[in-house]
Amino acid sequence: MLNVALFGPPGAGKGTQSEFLIKKYNLFYISTGDLLRKEIAKKSKFGLEAQSTIAAGGLVSDEIIVQIIEKTITENPDSNGFLFDGFPRTYIQAYILEGLMLKLNTSLDCLICLDVPEEESVKRLLNRGKSSGRSDDNEIVIRNRLKEYEQKTLPVLQFYKEKGIYIGVDGTQSIEDVNTQITETIKQILSKKLLNIVLFGYPGCGRGSQGKALAAHFGLEYVATGAMLDEEIKIGSDVGLKIKELYESGQLVPDEIVVPLMEKKLSNSKDAKGFIFKGFPRTLVQSYILDGLLRKHGSSISKIIEIEVPTLELISRLDARSKTGKSMPYDSSTAKIVKRLQEHETKTVPVIEKYNQLHGVTKINGMGEFDEVFQRLAFEIENGFKNIR
Numbered sequence: 001m002l003n004v005a006l007f008g009p010p011g012a013g014k015g016t017q018s019e020f021l022i023k024k025y026n027l028f029y030i031s032t033g034d035l036l037r038k039e040i041a042k043k044s045k046f047g048l049e050a051q052s053t054i055a056a057g058g059l060v061s062d063e064i065i066v067q068i069i070e071k072t073i074t075e076n077p078d079s080n081g082f083l084f085d086g087f088p089r090t091y092i093q094a095y096i097l098e099g100l101m102l103k104l105n106t107s108l109d110c111l112i113c114l115d116v117p118e119e120e121s122v123k124r125l126l127n128r129g130k131s132s133g134r135s136d137d138n139e140i141v142i143r144n145r146l147k148e149y150e151q152k153t154l155p156v157l158q159f160y161k162e163k164g165i166y167i168g169v170d171g172t173q174s175i176e177d178v179n180t181q182i183t184e185t186i187k188q189i190l191s192k193k194l195l196n197i198v199l200f201g202y203p204g205c206g207r208g209s210q211g212k213a214l215a216a217h218f219g220l221e222y223v224a225t226g227a228m229l230d231e232e233i234k235i236g237s238d239v240g241l242k243i244k245e246l247y248e249s250g251q252l253v254p255d256e257i258v259v260p261l262m263e264k265k266l267s268n269s270k271d272a273k274g275f276i277f278k279g280f281p282r283t284l285v286q287s288y289i290l291d292g293l294l295r296k297h298g299s300s301i302s303k304i305i306e307i308e309v310p311t312l313e314l315i316s317r318l319d320a321r322s323k324t325g326k327s328m329p330y331d332s333s334t335a336k337i338v339k340r341l342q343e344h345e346t347k348t349v350p351v352i353e354k355y356n357q358l359h360g361v362t363k364i365n366g367m368g369e370f371d372e373v374f375q376r377l378a379f380e381i382e383n384g385f386k387n388i389r
């Protein structure tokens, strides 16, 4: 996700720049001013409460703002990112935003402040007032809005300066120049962001082979807990012997074994552009572990994909594999295959459902030739990030 807040006095050009940014980066636009004007038009409870404050150029209460903004954010969890315009406008709202981002397991990437002197703001807003139809675009109210900005909104900047994500831009430059400067800044931020993909699907759906191919194609690190565990078996470590026993009885390997191996893998991949996780998280507990591991690296999940293949086809693929040299210890008999499919059903399907509610899960048809499925997956990954990387 890419989350940006556009900041600046009324008339700084936030609306104009927003139009361009939401298109370029495929972001979901949240303007608290627009949301409030919609509430007023609907004559809702919030609208009626906010109406007189807006008309006078004051700031609407944080209680109203938090509710309208939370609703909008939680209704769009699968967006590529958010662009906030006119929010946060108070120090309290800066904390509200932190909490909202945390809830989506993401964070604000930058706050871009368009600096414009007071008289320039007044001139621009009076000009806009001729066609905007906004009753608050008149001189008395404009002066009051600027006073509110000075007193209540400017202190917010300190919050973001301390966090190290404040970016100041001279808003008196031409629209194009402001644009270029913002784009350059975002480009730098994006180049440092990790692209983390979680690949789901029943055993036999092709997650492994596709995951490896996707990682190579996009220059990402492939993290397969299965392969990491196999490696331990191969080198004959104590952990490896334990894992072998568990595999043979068709059971999942406990988190106490998996987590340190994951930690090692992430820490050893300092130069990675991102990760493709396959076979992890497999349980609800592991979904929290993954959030924690990524957060420790200042990152989060970027995209979740599930490869779908009908059950009979899965059984037939796993059965075919069991008769080849590629047979894994856990698919050496029909009973073990069925057990693995059941484990997925009871433990991993709830994880996919949780992610579906929280972030949205993209379903990909796993039937057909390898290359066809690969193209579908690659298209999805590129599509989600085409403007981001």
Ligand code: AMP
Binding pocket: 010, 032, 033, 034, 036, 053, 054, 055, 057, 058, 059, 060, 061, 065, 085, 086, 087, 088, 089, 090, 093, 136, 145
């Ligand atoms: P805007 O469209 O951003 O210029 O907002 C118009 C008016 O809506 C402001 O002058 C405030 O009265 C109100 N408003 C918009 N966003 C907020 C916010 N985050 N907090 C408080 N009041 C807001």
